Amino acid sequence: MADSNFIDYVKILCRSGKGGAGSRHFHRAKYVPKGGPDGGDGGRGGHIILKGNSHMWTLLPLKYRRHIFAGNGESGSGGRSFGKDGEDVVVEVPCGTVVFDAETGEYLTEVTYDGQEVKLLRGGRGGLGNWHFKSSTNRTPRYAQPGEPAIEKSIILELKVLADVGLVGFPNAGKSTLLSAVSAARPKIADYPFTTMEPQLGIVSYRDNRSFVMADIPGIIEGASEGKGLGLRFLRHIERNAVLLFMVPADADDIEAEYKILLRELEQFNPQLLDKHRILAISKSDLLDEELMEEVAKTLPTDLPHVFISAVTGQGITELKDVLWRAITDDDNRLATPDIAHRSLDDRHRVQEEDDFIFQYTPTDDEIDEEAEDLRSIDASTWGDDYDVDADDEPADDETYRWDEDIEPEDHH
Ligand SMILES: Nc1nc2c(ncn2[C@@H]2O[C@H](COP(=O)(O)OP(=O)(O)OP(=O)(O)O)[C@@H](O)[C@H]2O)c(=O)[nH]1
Ligand SMILES: [Mg+2]
Secondary structure: OOOOOOOOEEEEEEEOOOOOOOOOOEOOEOOEOOOOEOOOOOOOOOOEEEEEEOOOOOOHHHHOOOEEEOOOOOOOEOOOEOOOOOOOEEEEEEOOEEEEEOOOOOEEEEEOOOOOEEEEEOOOOOOOOHHHHOOOOOOOOOOOOOOOOOOEEEEEEEEOOOOOEEEEEOOOOOHHHHHHHHEOOOOOOOOOOOOOOOOEEEEEEEOOOEEEEEEEOOOOOOOHHHOOOOOHHHHHHHOOOOEEEEEEEOOOOOHHHHHHHHHHHHHHHOHHHHHOEEEEEEEOHHHOOHHHHHHHHHOOOOOOOEEEOOOOOOOOHHHHHHHHHHHHOOHHHHHHHHHOOOOOOOHHHHOOOOOOOOEOOOOOHHHHHHHHHHHHHHHHOOOOOOOOOOHHHOOOOOOOOOHHHOOOOOOOO
16 A cells, blocks of 8 residues: 555645735935825735646645645835735645545535635735825824734545446455456456455446446445444545445355445445445356346345346446446436535535635734724824825725725725
8 A cells, every 4th residue: 555646635734825014114205205104015925725637536746745835925115015925826636625624624625626726725915004094193104014814724635536336345246347347447356355455447438428437446344434444444435426336246145135234334434325326236147047146136135226247258237337327317316416425514615705715814803902902003103293295195084994894905906
C-alpha cells in the first residue's frame, strides 16, 4: 500500500490571506498646505477555492501538500492608492471529493462535477484608508482600518469514487475478473483474497454507444463495518454508486447467507445504502451444469433480481448489462441517489451563492466594540480645527463603521 497511487484521504491546513491595512496618510505637496487625508484602502486577502477536475482520479497531488496558504493583501498608501489584493489559491480536486472540518468531523461540502468551484475560505477584506473617515467634525482623521484577519482551518478531503455500479462481494468472488471482462480496465486478478487493494474504475460499453461506469471495490468481509479486512476505508466508496451489484460465487456453500452478511455490513456502515437498487450476480457459473443451476436458483433470495454469470465463458454477461442499465436509468433510483450521498447535510451549504464562502471572518463583539471605540477617538484628534475643507466634499453621515456593515469604497471592487 505504501507506494499506492490511489489516495482517497488527505488532511490539509488551509489559510486564507489577511486583508491589507488601510493607510493613514495626509496629502503633502508644495503650495497645498494641509492637503487632507488621502490614505488608500488595503487590498483583499486571497481566497481558498476548491475546483473539480474530471481528469484527476486520486488525491495524490495533495498528499504531500500539508499547507495551502493564500496571499495577504497589501496595505494601502498615500494618494488614495489601493493595496494589491492577495493571490487566491485554486486547489484542483477530483470529482467526488467530499470536504470535512478536521476538528469537528462535520461535513462541509463536496465537489462533484468538472469545473465546479467551491469557495472554502474567504480572504480578509482590506481596511479602509483614512480619507473615508473625514467629516465635518473631523477633517484630519488619523484613523484607518486594519484589514480583516486571515481564516485558518484544517480540512479533510475524502474521495468517494463516482460510479454507476459498485461491485460488492467477498474476496475472491470474481469482481475484478468481471470488470476486466466488461471493460478495458485491467485490474489484478488472482486466487487469493484481497488481490484488489484499491478501487478501480472501468467504463462498460453498452449497446447504441451508451456506457456506464463500474467500480471494482476491494473485497468486504464480515466485520468490515467495524474495520476488519480493508474495512471502512473502502465501504464509503459504495455510498456514491447508483446501483450495487452483489457478487457471490456459484460454489459458495450458502449463497443467500453470504448475501445477507454483505448486506448487514453495508447496513451497519450506513443504513441508507440499502435504499439503492441491488442486483445479485452468481459468479463463476461455469462451475455449474444446467441441473445444478436450477437447484441453486431455488435457494436464492427473492427480494432482488439475480443473474447467473461467468466472466470466463461470457455466460449471462449481456443479460447482466441489460439488468444493470435498467436499474441505472430507473427514475426512482435517480431521485434516491443525491440524498444518500453523505452524513450531516447542512442546508446552509447547499446553495453556494456567488460570494458565499463556507468560512468567512465574523468579528467578535469585543472586536466590534474596539473598532467603534477607535472611531470615536477620531473626534478627539486635534490640528484640524482651522483646516478648510469644502463643505460639499464631506461625507454626510457619521463615520461609525463596523466590519460587518460592508462599506464599499466608491470606485473600487
Ligand atoms: N471458473 C471461474 N473462475 C473465475 C471466474 N471469475 C473469477 N474467477 C477466479 O476467481 C479468482 C478470484 O478472482 P478475482 O477477480 O481476483 O476476485 P475478486 O473478487 O476481485 O477478489 P479480491 O480482489 O481479492 O476481492 C481468480 O482465480 C479467478 O480466475 C469465473 O467466471 N469462472
Ligand atoms: Mg479483485
